[in-house]
Amino acid sequence: MFNILVCDDDREIVEAIEIYLAQEGYHVLKAYDGIEALEQMRKNEIHLLIIDVMMPRLDGIRATLKIREENSLPIIILSAKSEDADKILGLNIGADDYVAKPFNPLELVARVKSQLRRYTKLGSLAEESAKIYRNGGLELDDDRKEVTVDGQPVKLTPIEYNILLLLMRNQGKVFSIHQIYESIWNEEAYGAENTVAVHIRHIREKIEINPKEPRYLKVVWGIGYKMEKAGDGN
Amino acid sequence: MFNILVCDDDREIVEAIEIYLAQEGYHVLKAYDGIEALEQMRKNEIHLLIIDVMMPRLDGIRATLKIREENSLPIIILSAKSEDADKILGLNIGADDYVAKPFNPLELVARVKSQLRRYTKLGSLAEESAKIYRNGGLELDDDRKEVTVDGQPVKLTPIEYNILLLLMRNQGKVFSIHQIYESIWNEEAYGAENTVAVHIRHIREKIEINPKEPRYLKVVWGIGYKMEKAGDGN
DNA sequence: CCCCATATTCAAAAATTCTTAAGAATTCCT
DNA sequence: AGGAATTCTTAAGAATTTTTGAATATGGGG
Numbered sequence: 001m002f003n004i005l006v007c008d009d010d011r012e013i014v015e016a017i018e019i020y021l022a023q024e025g026y027h028v029l030k031a032y033d034g035i036e037a038l039e040q041m042r043k044n045e046i047h048l049l050i051i052d053v054m055m056p057r058l059d060g061i062r063a064t065l066k067i068r069e070e071n072s073l074p075i076i077i078l079s080a081k082s083e084d085a086d087k088i089l090g091l092n093i094g095a096d097d098y099v100a101k102p103f104n105p106l107e108l109v110a111r112v113k114s115q116l117r118r119y120t121k122l123g124s125l126a127e128e129s130a131k132i133y134r135n136g137g138l139e140l141d142d143d144r145k146e147v148t149v150d151g152q153p154v155k156l157t158p159i160e161y162n163i164l165l166l167l168m169r170n171q172g173k174v175f176s177i178h179q180i181y182e183s184i185w186n187e188e189a190y191g192a193e194n195t196v197a198v199h200i201r202h203i204r205e206k207i208e209i210n211p212k213e214p215r216y217l218k219v220v221w222g223i224g225y226k227m228e229k230a231g232d233g234n
Numbered sequence: 235m236f237n238i239l240v241c242d243d244d245r246e247i248v249e250a251i252e253i254y255l256a257q258e259g260y261h262v263l264k265a266y267d268g269i270e271a272l273e274q275m276r277k278n279e280i281h282l283l284i285i286d287v288m289m290p291r292l293d294g295i296r297a298t299l300k301i302r303e304e305n306s307l308p309i310i311i312l313s314a315k316s317e318d319a320d321k322i323l324g325l326n327i328g329a330d331d332y333v334a335k336p337f338n339p340l341e342l343v344a345r346v347k348s349q350l351r352r353y354t355k356l357g358s359l360a361e362e363s364a365k366i367y368r369n370g371g372l373e374l375d376d377d378r379k380e381v382t383v384d385g386q387p388v389k390l391t392p393i394e395y396n397i398l399l400l401l402m403r404n405q406g407k408v409f410s411i412h413q414i415y416e417s418i419w420n421e422e423a424y425g426a427e428n429t430v431a432v433h434i435r436h437i438r439e440k441i442e443i444n445p446k447e448p449r450y451l452k453v454v455w456g457i458g459y460k461m462e463k464a465g466d467g468n
Numbered sequence: 469c470c471c472c473a474t475a476t477t478c479a480a481a482a483a484t485t486c487t488t489a490a491g492a493a494t495t496c497c498t
Numbered sequence: 499a500g501g502a503a504t505t506c507t508t509a510a511g512a513a514t515t516t517t518t519g520a521a522t523a524t525g526g527g528g
Contacts, residue, residue, distance in 0.1 A: 023306050106306050106330065110353035157504055174379045193485090195506060201488070212487090221514065222392030222485070223379050391515055392485095427475095429517060435476065446476090453475070455525065 002116060005040050007031040007060070008052035008078065017050065020105045021112065034058025034066075041067055048116055050108070052101075053079040068094040074115035078103065098186055133168040136230030138207060138216050140168045147207070154206050159184060159199055164207070167217065167227040176224035200225060236350055239274050241265040241294070242286040242312065251284065254339045255346065257417050259403050268292025268300075275301055282350060284342070286335075287313040302328040308349035312337065340420050367402040370464030372441060372450050374402050381441070388440045393418060393433055398441070401451065401461035410458035434459060 004026045006017050011032065018028040029044060031037040033055045040046065049067065053060040064075055077095040096118075097111050131142035137150040142165060147154045156164065162184045166175065177196045181189035204211040218228045238260050240251050245266065252262040263278060265271040267289045274280065283301065287294040298309055311329040331345050365376035371384040379395060381388045390398065396418045400409065411430045415423035438445040452462045 020306055023304060104330070104352070106308060107352055109306050159505075173377045197486070198506075219486070220379055223395075226378070393516070428519075431475065432517075456474070
């Protein structure tokens with residue numbers, strides 16, 4: 001059974017989360033600030049951490065950084081400001097997922113499940129950390145956050161990087177603009193069609209020799225975009 | 235694929251909902267009052283619940299509360315009185331969405347999709363089973379949005395693709411032009427007979443060797459169209 | 469075997485979707 | 499604060515798809 005540490009200075013939120021997680025058969029441990037979280041981590045074997053950003057004494061971001069120094073476990077960060085998503089996921093910090101407050105408890109539970117599934121399936125994180133995706137001359141190293149085209153390093157912005165990562169992780173699979181937006185921004189796509197399209201354009205300018213005839217990042221008319229697998233001549 | 239429990243004491247409504255959900259590839263389970271719903275929940279793994287408010291024995295509200303005590307899954311409540319919306323969605327009860335009766339089946343389907351989408355994050359998690367439909371030499375890969383005939387890739391437009399997907403998902407089943415239109419366009423079919431017919435023609439041109447003697451996409455006179463199961467020489 | 473409802477074909481007009489560019493707004497860094 | 503980098507918005511033009519309506523063909527009951 002999995003032990004999940006929930007850390008938030010609002011006790012009601014912690015209890016609410018506990019109820020939902022307990023329903024799913026998880027064992028819940030509680031902490032009410034970053035210091036307590038660190039203590040709990042030392043004392044118990046924790047399999048997943050849910051932690052709020054804003055807390056007294058030691059906030060969630062700092063706590064996460066501290067914990068990452070010596071532990072590898074899935075960390076889900078709660079935050080009131082959805083704009084922080086990039087920073088948090090952009091992995092300066094090392095969180096695995098991000099949920100905006102106020103959140104739907106079921107969604108949180110879904111993400112917990114998803115993270116646990118991911119970590120257990122791939123064994124320990126160590127195995128997973130060789131995260132290098134290749135496709136023809138295009139290479140993305142998710143440990144170093146580096147992208148190269150035919151050996152030449154390419155500099156992508158965080159959003160561009162995350163979009164490319166999504167597509168490289170699922171080569172051949174088609175993603176709608178809607179899916180891309182929701183996956184990267186973690187919020188409902190509204191009038192964001194062009195936004196994504198522009199980022200696609202920028203990525204193409206950087207990874208394609210001729211953006212007008214993309215070798216890798218192709219459009220699927222009326223549906224979305226995909227990463228074309230090299231040697232799929234069609 | 236997802237299991238959806240539909241609960242209403244009006245059997246006609248349950249059946250109607252079943253038809254629409256089945257078209258989208260969902261597996262539907264049925265219950266006709268709250269007690270039955272609870273039983274079904276115990277016996278099966280349900281991913282989403284659609285439940286009416288007014289029912290004999292145990293009404294939808296009480297059933298929802300009971301179910302929430304031990305299950306966490308998206309719940310959509312049906313109700314005749316739209317004034318109840320607040321009460322139902324206000325966390326008191328714990329429903330995730332609310333649809334007023336009489337409802338548009340297509341809207342219900344849209345909401346089902348939306349709720350399920352919320353709890354399945356894409357990208358990071360191991361992808362759900364690759365959805366590939368086969369029939370003789372005809373193959374449709376719904377992840378890649380690719381269709382091949384005897385190994386040869388075929389380029390379909392979005393509408394053509396969606397019509398073919400509908401037929402491939404329900405091989406052998408006959409769909410009226412009306413049903414096809416409503417299923418693909420998500421709106422009332424009006425004078426759209428020709429439109430669908432034209433798309434059928436285009437699909438045939440692309441997937442049939444001889445469109446005049448279709449092997450796969452056959453007409454059923456006076457009724458509609460179907461995907462003929464290979465080896466069903468009739 | 470004739471007739472009528474139904475199905476098919478065709479091409480042009482209308483609508484949609486994608487690409488591209490440029491500038492505004494925002495965030496980041498020093 | 500000021501400049502640089504990044505992200506978002508807007509809009510026009512290009513590419514592609516969808517719709518439309520009329521002409522043509524076809525099936526099958528009487």
